[in-house]
Amino acid sequence: MIALENVLVTYGGAAVLRDCSLTLAAGERAALTGPSGCGKTTLLRLCAGLRVPEAGRVRVDGPVAMVFQEPRLFPWLTAERNLALVTPEPEAWLARAGLAEAAKKYPAELSGGMRQRLNICRALAYGGAALLLDEPFQGLDPPLRRSLTELVREHAAGKTLLLVSHDAGDLALADTVYCYRDGGFVREC
Numbered sequence: 001m002i003a004l005e006n007v008l009v010t011y012g013g014a015a016v017l018r019d020c021s022l023t024l025a026a027g028e029r030a031a032l033t034g035p036s037g038c039g040k041t042t043l044l045r046l047c048a049g050l051r052v053p054e055a056g057r058v059r060v061d062g063p064v065a066m067v068f069q070e071p072r073l074f075p076w077l078t079a080e081r082n083l084a085l086v087t088p089e090p091e092a093w094l095a096r097a098g099l100a101e102a103a104k105k106y107p108a109e110l111s112g113g114m115r116q117r118l119n120i121c122r123a124l125a126y127g128g129a130a131l132l133l134d135e136p137f138q139g140l141d142p143p144l145r146r147s148l149t150e151l152v153r154e155h156a157a158g159k160t161l162l163l164v165s166h167d168a169g170d171l172a173l174a175d176t177v178y179c180y181r182d183g184g185f186v187r188e189c
Contacts, residue, residue, distance in 0.1 A: 001026045002047055002130060002160055007056035009042050016042055017053070018183030026061065026129070029161040031171045034180025040164040041069070043185070044132045047162060062129025067136045071119035073107040079118050080104065087125035096151060097121045098144075113140050120148055130160040137170055149173060 002024040009017040016039040024030050032040045045051040046058045048066045073082050080103040083090035094100050097117040107115055120136055133152070137145045152161075153173060163173055171177050178185035 001059070001061045002162060003057075003059045004043070004046065005057045005059075007043075007046065007053045007058060009039065009046070009051065009053050015183060017046075020056070020184035022178065022185055024160050024162065026160055027158050028176070029156070029163075029174045030176045030178060031163040031165060031174035032178050032180070032185055033165065033171065034185070036166075038180040039183075040180070041134050044134050044162065044164060047130070047132055060130060063127070064130045064132060065123040065126040065128040066132040067120050067123045067134060069135045069138065071107070071112075071115040073115060073118060073122075075107050078104050078106055079110065079114075082107070082118060083122055083125060086122055086127075089125075093121040093125050094118075097148070113144060116140060117144070117148065120152065124152065124155040128159070130162065131156050133161070133163040133165075133173075135165055136163070137165075137167070145169070 004020055004022045007017050007020040008015060032043060034040060042051060046053060047060050048064050079094060079099060080090045083093050087093060094103050099114060099117055102110055102114055116139060123131060137148060165171060176187060178187055
């Protein structure tokens with residue numbers, strides 16, 4: 001379960017999220033959409049515990065895995081070792097993402113799309129009760145988007161999923177879409 005109650009977040013004195021409330025039941029799949037800079041990523045960061053609101057409460061039951069817009073990989077570890085941090089089966093995950101040949105390569109030796117696939121696999125392999133996805137498929141070509149969308153759909157079954165995207169195709173992962181309005185997110189888009 002993810003619950004935000006009357007959350008306030010400001011940047012430079014300007015409110016980004018204002019009196020924002022949102023509740024997702026365990027296993028619910030939701031997406032956030034809205035203009036750039038409206039607070040979608042900030043809301044994910046609150047849920048991940050990476051930001052504390054100035055007011056209000058955030059509650060997330062269980063561990064959280066997050067896919068950032070830009071991959072957050074350990075540059076001194078190979079692709080295989082980045083995955084081995086969270087799973088005893090890194091080879092299987094690399095194969096699922098079409099990265100088997102990249103197992104011994106370091107992130108700097110991978111293309112942006114390869115790094116993002118590795119990033120997604122690491123979050124999925126970690127498990128956790130909730131999966132937070134911030135523009136996870138941006139920069140990937142259409143066939144890769146489709147295969148990774150299916151991988152996420154398969155491995156996020158039963159988890160609470162919160163996705164941020166500007167791409168209408170990505171929103172198909174969600175059962176409910178929340179749109180930005182007046183400092184928060186509402187169901188009526």
